[in-house]
Amino acid sequence: MTPLLNDRYLRALLRQPVDQTPIWMMRQAGRYLPEYRAVRAQAGDFMALCRHAELACEVTLQPLRRYPLDAAILFSDILTIPDAMGLGLSFGSGEGPRFANPVRSARDVAALPVPDPEGELGYVMNAVRTIRRELKGQVPLIGFSGSPWTLATYMVEGGSSKTFTLIKQMLYREPALLHALLDKLTDSVILYLNAQVAAGAQALMLFDTWGGVLSTPAYQTFSLDYMARIVAGVTRHAEGRPVPITLFTKGGGQWLERMAATGCDGLGLDWTQSLGDARARVGQQVTLQGNMDPSVLYADPETITAEVARLLAEFGPGCGHVFNLGHGIHQDVDPERAGHFIAEVQRQSRAYHG
Template sequence: MSHDRLLRALKREPVDATPVWLMRQAGRYLPEYRKLREQAGSFLDLCQNPELACEVTLQPLRRFPLDGAILFSDILTIPEAMGLGLHFVAGEGPHFHHPVRTPDEIAKLRVPNIEESLGYVPAAVRLIRRELDGKTPLIGFAGSPWTLATYMVEGGPSKNYQHIKALMYNAPDAMHQLLDILARSVAAYLNAQIAAGAQAVQIFDTWGGVLTPAAYREFSLAYMQRIVEQLDDAPDGTKVPVILFTKGGGPWLEAMAATGCDALGLDWTINIDEARERVGDKVALQGNLDPAMLYAKPEIIRDNVADVLKRFGNHPGHVFNLGHGVTPQVNPDHVAALVDAVHELSAR
């Protein structure tokens, strides 16, 4: 790598400036993305076409001096490969034609064959790595078993998690069966991305924060730990850093750090200095500017970037990011202001 600042920070090694990448850095806030999305026909067509996924992945790197590229895909590719009928409803987001809500429906699920049903993802990874040509590291990702299960059982987004929590409390054995299938699927999926060239991977646990502390450990964290333990090294034998991100996971940082992961992603509801005090130098920390800060004026963005950097302090192991993804209404110039502020202020 000619530019390995991100990988060094994830390994808690010294860097010349704090690396920065953004969740959803490729997406709807960029006009070039919206144009390509219209040409592609649908969001799924974008995800399932390696050439288009490569192009979307590279778009933000042409605009901003980001320290990492993240594969353009979706966390719900695995349930789609299981035959649940993923589709997207305008104004509502992802939905499934065939949600699973009973033990009998869960018993019929199988771990998908990655090459047969998800081969477009490692194909995109190989293409992106070729296009990056060693200039920027590539991050692969997957959804956590709990988060995937939430969408699969609810059938789409939810405000009260009625169906998934009813299943969890009324039929815990079936819930564990579903999570076991998903954990094995996610591990195989991430290993396929690693074999294809992903140089770091992140597990997105978007809905872990809706659980009680006991339920989080039993139904979310335990399965993420299984995945971490099953991940392969890169083809050249080097260890691939693993980032765990639980939205709302502030109460459980110590337990998350004990999984064997290399870094924790933080949302914006905890100060990064408090997080570092709690986990020490056991893992790197990623985050954690409020995504809504990108609606602010550039000078205010800069001040808040400075605050996050100051709170983390002059220690190795910080990757700057938002506390969640870039939203569609953000002005790209404000993203540029953030990236420039991170590099300039941290280098000082």
């Protein structure tokens, strides 16, 4: 494998000293970039883009050509696993993801296969291998998956939801059925992430987008316990170095101690969480990722500069911080504002590292 030229992100996740706070952006390859929109149009639709290794590689690398980021993240989608289970995934214009065959019964759950990462999901592994080759060691590559709970919400609801009525009915009326679904998804995610590492991913992220809609006991039982199984089951060392894993539960700031106890290396924070408070609570156990409000990128450069300064001061000096947005970058953000944000993190953060 090609030597890694910039390992700042990996060292930060292991709470090792760095010269400046590493930065990447969730959804950094995406619709805010005109070059991405051109490739998306060439591919025809979103999943066709995901399934085409060379095009997925191209959009993964596009933000790295614009900005001096410290990591690349695989261009894919969190719904690849349920799609490979045969649920009939589609993306309607302006409607988000939809499944033609939602999971609602014990028979539905029993019929779900555990996808073969090099079979039905082989296109993802081909993309990982292609990206690693084309990165040429510039920065590490992050692989990812949706959490079992988050995947289950889409599978049971049949798509996006604001109320989560159907899956919460299952949770409270048929908890054993939901556990059977989450068990199968957990096994699938472990296989999927391990295959990504074998293909070349150098760090992992688990996106628990909808964990924050649960009560505390339900979060522990139906989301976090399964993520803990994944943390324990994924490859944590490859190519002669650790493979760190970060958990991100949107709306989960009240559970940071519980998340840190899983043994993960990093915790993603959304913008509603105080970075300083989070460091005081769990900063000796894990690295913290985040957590600027993505909407700050609509502001003028002076406001962006001030918000970067505030967050760096709130975390304070020392290691254990990966700068990021508190969620994905919005599609209508000016790329110049994103560039200013990245430059300011790098300029200002050097003072916080000896």
